[in-house]
Amino acid sequence: NAGVMQNPRHLVRRRGQEARLRCSPMKGHSHVYWYRQLPEEGLKFMVYLQKENIIDESGMPKERFSAEFPKEGPSILRIQQVVRGDSAAYFCASSPPGRTYEQYFGPGTRLTVT
Amino acid sequence: SQQGEEDPQALSIQEGENATMNCSYKTSINNLQWYRQNSGRGLVHLILIRSNEREKHSGRLRVTLDTSKKSSSLLITASRAADTASYFCATDAYMAQGGSEKLVFGKGTKLTVNP
Numbered sequence: 001n002a003g004v005m006q007n008p009r010h011l012v013r014r015r016g017q018e019a020r021l022r023c024s025p026m027k028g029h030s031h032v033y034w035y036r037q038l039p040e041e042g043l044k045f046m047v048y049l050q051k052e053n054i055i056d057e058s059g060m061p062k063e064r065f066s067a068e069f070p071k072e073g074p075s076i077l078r079i080q081q082v083v084r085g086d087s088a089a090y091f092c093a094s095s096p097p098g099r100t101y102e103q104y105f106g107p108g109t110r111l112t113v114t
Numbered sequence: 115s116q117q118g119e120e121d122p123q124a125l126s127i128q129e130g131e132n133a134t135m136n137c138s139y140k141t142s143i144n145n146l147q148w149y150r151q152n153s154g155r156g157l158v159h160l161i162l163i164r165s166n167e168r169e170k171h172s173g174r175l176r177v178t179l180d181t182s183k184k185s186s187s188l189l190i191t192a193s194r195a196a197d198t199a200s201y202f203c204a205t206d207a208y209m210a211q212g213g214s215e216k217l218v219f220g221k222g223t224k225l226t227v228n229p
Contacts, residue, residue, distance in 0.1 A: 033216065042202055042219035043157070056216060091156060093217075101145050101206045103217060107156040 002027070004094050004106035005074075012112045019079040019086070021109045025094030032075045033093040033103060034067055043091060049075060082113045120203055120220040128228050133190045135223040137203030138183075144206050146179055147217070148188050150199045157202070160188075193227045200224050 005024040013019050025032050031050055035043040045059040049069040060067065064082075069075040079086055089110050093103035120137050127133055137146070145164050149157040163170045163179045163186065170177045176189040190197055204217040 035217075035219075040221070042221045043204075043217075045216040045218065048216055059216070101147075101217070102162070104159065105149075105157040110154075 004092055004104055006090075006092050006106035006109050008109060009107060010110050010112070012114060013082050014114055015083055016081050019082050019111055019113075021077040021079075021090050021092075021111070022074040023077070023092030023094075023106060024074040025092075026096075026104055028096060029094035029104075030097050031095045031100055032069050033095070034075075034077050035091045035093065037089045037091060037108075039088075046077075079111075082111075084113050087111055087113045120201070120223045122223060123221070124224045124226070126226040126228065127193060129193060129195055131193055131227075133193050133197070133225055133227070135188045135201050135225070137186045137188070137220055139186075139203075139205050139218075140184065141205075143181075146177075146186050147204045148175075148177060148186075149202045149204060149219075151202065151222070152199045160201075190225075193225075195227050195229045198225060198227050 004026055007022050011019055033048050034046040036046055037043045047060050047067045048056040051069055052071055064080045066078045089108045091108045092106045095103045120135055125133060143165055145162055147162045148160045150160055151157050161170060161172050161175055161177050163177050165181055168179055174191045179186045186203060200222040202219050202222045204219045206217055
């Protein structure tokens with residue numbers, strides 16, 4: 001059973017470009033979470049999704065950020081018009097049904113905005 | 115505001131010594147978990163302790179939980195150089211908004227084990 005997959009592992013974008021980060025949850029997991037980690041900081045919750053539904057987006061910046069988890073395919077975290085402050089590691093986690101506290105993390109995508 | 119706060123922020127010990135890291139939190143929790151993160155890598159789940167448990171062991175790891183003090187400790191015994199990493203505690207909010215079980219992380223303790 002493969003773990004949580006994220007791609008790309010590293011992403012470099014110029015200011016103003018769009019960044020698309022992908023996350024494939026573990027097989028059988030129906031819940032996906034996105035977290036952001038700034039250098040020397042802990043992870044901060046961004047958004048929680050189930051298939052085709054955003055359950056909790058209380059940690060998402062109001063502008064430029066969006067997330068989806070379609071019926072088919074990976075979950076996508078999209079950042080439009082990136083700025084230098086968006087440079088961070090973005091981690092995805094997934095959990096099995098009924099055990100949402102049991103989150104398994106992917107290796108992360110390190111976004112660098114130049 | 116931050117739920118979990120680990121201390122110390124950094125800890126340097128010699129191989130073979132024990133390492134103790136502490137975590138304090140603010141609100142009621144269902145579970146508390148400890149994760150390890152090697153530099154530039156993802157998080158590895160170490161251990162979960164439920165709010166009705168006081169102590170849990172896993173190999174060289176021992177976790178305690180004191181809900182009256184809202185604190186937890188992670189003890190790594192007989193440390194090895196390979197234990198060098200950052201260690202984070204994470205709590206899940208008891209009455210999370212929207213019913214979600216988002217994890218709230220502290221800033222972590224950076225452990226260095228010198229050979």
